[in-house]
Amino acid sequence: MFNKIFFYAFTLLFFQLINAQVNFGDLKTEFSNLSLSVGYGYNSPSIYTSTLRENIDEADVRHCLIKNNFCDENTNSLLSTCPVGEQFSFRLGNSNNGSQSEKMSFTFKINSDNIKGLLYYKYALVLQKSLIDTLSTHQSKFRVLIYLNNELLVEPIEINANSNSQKLNTYEQQPNRHIKWKDWSVEYIDLSKFSINDQLRIDFETYDCAVGQSFGYAYLFPGYLDQAIKSY
Numbered sequence: 001m002f003n004k005i006f007f008y009a010f011t012l013l014f015f016q017l018i019n020a021q022v023n024f025g026d027l028k029t030e031f032s033n034l035s036l037s038v039g040y041g042y043n044s045p046s047i048y049t050s051t052l053r054e055n056i057d058e059a060d061v062r063h064c065l066i067k068n069n070f071c072d073e074n075t076n077s078l079l080s081t082c083p084v085g086e087q088f089s090f091r092l093g094n095s096n097n098g099s100q101s102e103k104m105s106f107t108f109k110i111n112s113d114n115i116k117g118l119l120y121y122k123y124a125l126v127l128q129k130s131l132i133d134t135l136s137t138h139q140s141k142f143r144v145l146i147y148l149n150n151e152l153l154v155e156p157i158e159i160n161a162n163s164n165s166q167k168l169n170t171y172e173q174q175p176n177r178h179i180k181w182k183d184w185s186v187e188y189i190d191l192s193k194f195s196i197n198d199q200l201r202i203d204f205e206t207y208d209c210a211v212g213q214s215f216g217y218a219y220l221f222p223g224y225l226d227q228a229i230k231s232y
Contacts, residue, residue: 036063042138042210046103062102066090066219074126075181076171083122083184083221093206093217098127101207106222110191110198114224119189121202122221125182127168128214129161136162140216143205145195146189149198161214184219 036052039045052063067088071077074095082089093102108119127140141160146153159166161180168180189200206216 012157023111028151033107035103035105035107037103037105040099040104042099042207043101043103044103045205058094060096060162061091061106062100063181066069066091072126072181074128074171074173074179075169075175078169078171079124079181079183080218081219083124083219086122086221088221091217091221092204092220093208093215095126095128095215095217096207097208097213097215099208099210099212101205102217103203103205104220105201105203108200108202108224110194110196113197115191115194115196117191117227119191119200119202120186120223120224121204122184122186122223123182123204124184124219125159125168125180125216126218127159127161127180128209129178129180130209130211130214131176131178132213133209133211134162136160138210140209140214141207142216142218143203144187145203145205147192147201147203150201161209161216166217179205 016084025069037045038049049063052065053061054065055068056064063072065088066081069080069082069087072079072081081091090104092104093100121144123142125142127142139160139162141158144157159168159182161168163180166182168182171179171181175178194200202222204218204220206218208215
């Protein structure tokens with residue numbers, strides 16, 4: 001039910017981007033706003049933008065709302081752009097290289113109606129592996145940062161094209177073009193561990209490689225469940 005409410009509210013209001021934020025209204029169990037940022041040169045994306053496009057498959061689109069599910073050609077068409085059972089997703093980043101970075105931030109206010117619930121995010125990754133500079137610290141990457149009342153809650157989660165612990169799939173499009181990709185996964189946050197009036201913010205970031213020759217992007221689907229089924 002929440003997914004339908006969230007989808008409806010978002011499609012009505014995402015055109016009203018002001019100062020790079022989308023207000024979702026006063027529904028008690030949804031994200032209060034969405035903020036978008038970009039960056040360059042393998043730096044943290046800190047330049048606010050209001051450009052969020054819909055169903056655009058052009059390589060230079062950096063923040064996109066996808067409402068028509070299709071298969072990603074950079075994974076040999078094995079990855080769906082929307083998770084199973086869902087009608088939309090966000091794409092963060094693109095398949096255009098150039099050492100770009102992007103951020104998408106979702107804010108959630110905890111109250112008496114949602115504190116027993118569960119916040120979650122589904123994500124899938126497409127990371128081109130740099131064969132020029134093979135250092136993990138220079139590879140295309142995906143980061144998740146979770147803040148509680150503007151303070152970092154836990155260590156940032158980072159997955160790069162060299163990550164061995166994530167069981168990334170490999171697609172060799174060409175001899176010098178290796179794509180590492182991760183199928184849809186889900187992470188949960190148990191809201192009962194927090195207090196009423198606490199505010200959670202989840203920042204998702206994507207980075208091309210430091211050299212600027214390999215791209216990185218992600219698909220995202222945030223949501224809320226009425227009852228916690230898995231601890232954070």
